[in-house]
Amino acid sequence: MTSDSELMVGPSSLPPADYIDETRRLYDSLGYDSYRWAARPETPPWTGLSKPLSECRITLVGSGGIYRHGQVAFHTKDDTSVRVIPSDTPSDELRTAHFAYDQTDARTDPNCVFPLDRLRELADQGVIGGVTPNAFAFMGGIYSVRRMEAETASMLVDLCREQEPDIVLLVPV
Amino acid sequence: MATIGFSSARSITTSANPPRTVFVDLPLGHTTGLPHDAAGQRTLLSEGLTVAHAFGSPGSVVDLGYRFVDDHWKESPLGWSRKRQDGGKSGSNAGDTRTPRSDEPVYQTDDDRQAADATPDDIQCLSCLGINV
Numbered sequence: 001m002t003s004d005s006e007l008m009v010g011p012s013s014l015p016p017a018d019y020i021d022e023t024r025r026l027y028d029s030l031g032y033d034s035y036r037w038a039a040r041p042e043t044p045p046w047t048g049l050s051k052p053l054s055e056c057r058i059t060l061v062g063s064g065g066i067y068r069h070g071q072v073a074f075h076t077k078d079d080t081s082v083r084v085i086p087s088d089t090p091s092d093e094l095r096t097a098h099f100a101y102d103q104t105d106a107r108t109d110p111n112c113v114f115p116l117d118r119l120r121e122l123a124d125q126g127v128i129g130g131v132t133p134n135a136f137a138f139m140g141g142i143y144s145v146r147r148m149e150a151e152t153a154s155m156l157v158d159l160c161r162e163q164e165p166d167i168v169l170l171v172p173v
Numbered sequence: 174m175a176t177i178g179f180s181s182a183r184s185i186t187t188s189a190n191p192p193r194t195v196f197v198d199l200p201l202g203h204t205t206g207l208p209h210d211a212a213g214q215r216t217l218l219s220e221g222l223t224v225a226h227a228f229g230s231p232g233s234v235v236d237l238g239y240r241f242v243d244d245h246w247k248e249s250p251l252g253w254s255r256k257r258q259d260g261g262k263s264g265s266n267a268g269d270t271r272t273p274r275s276d277e278p279v280y281q282t283d284d285d286r287q288a289a290d291a292t293p294d295d296i297q298c299l300s301c302l303g304i305n306v
Contacts, residue, residue, distance in 0.1 A: 017250035109208035
């Protein structure tokens with residue numbers, strides 16, 4: 001990190017932003033019912049990792065609405081579709097289409113939300129074993145948890161399996 | 174398949190309860206770092222993957238210990254914008270600032286739209302899954 005980096009080491013003086021609370025207050029102020037976020041209190045599924053990280057092939061999955069120049073952009077009305085992004089795609093061919101975050105920085109540097117350049121570099125440095133041929137992106141602003149699971153997640157599971165990764169790296173926004 | 178997730182929305186992630194998550198205390202839109210800060214992005218990814226790779230059981234969200242340059246953004250986390258961060262005005266916090274939803278693709282540039290329109294449907298279908306091309 002350079003001296004003018006905006007990334008600081010050390011804890012913030014304030015607790016993490018609570019987006020469940022923030023959206024509840026916003027919806028209350030607008031007269032809407034609170035949004036029902038996905039709640040999964042049961043123990044999550046677990047697949048162990050026996051290989052060292054330096055030998056692990058990684059499939060990147062991002063929800064920041066990334067698409068490649070030439071692909072159809074996402075729309076904002078529960079778009080459950082997925083984009084296949086070849087992992088050797090230069091970041092200057094990546095675009096964003098989303099509504100729930102300020103995309104200025106992601107459009108300046110897609111690695112903020114879809115770090116393909118950085119993962120390729122970490123593979124070159126031997127930190128990770130490599131990146132699978134394809135990465136995947138979707139637009140995470142999908143109101144229906146049910147549709148997200150039944151449509152988007154279902155497709156992503158099959159797509160990721162075809163890549164035979166050691167690790168699926170999830171980068172939500 | 175083993176998964177590792179990054180998060181900058183801790184409460185949402187905790188509720189969803191995935192197997193392995195590392196947390197970065199940054200405004201939305203910077204899950205893996207700040208723009209043109211390649212060293213910082215590599216640090217976050219390298220440390221995050223290393224930490225999460227070592228998890229022995231599911232359900233943890235570990236704070237990597239990185240934060241944004243100042244804390245003012247937390248006064249209005251939903252309203253953070255680069256324009257406001259850099260000193261510009263970006264409109265009022267009051268009222269309904271949500272974007273109307275539309276089923277029309279929202280292209281970053283007109284050039285993108287033209288490129289997409291020029292892509293043959295059979296090619297488009299291979300990379301844009303789950304849409305009606």
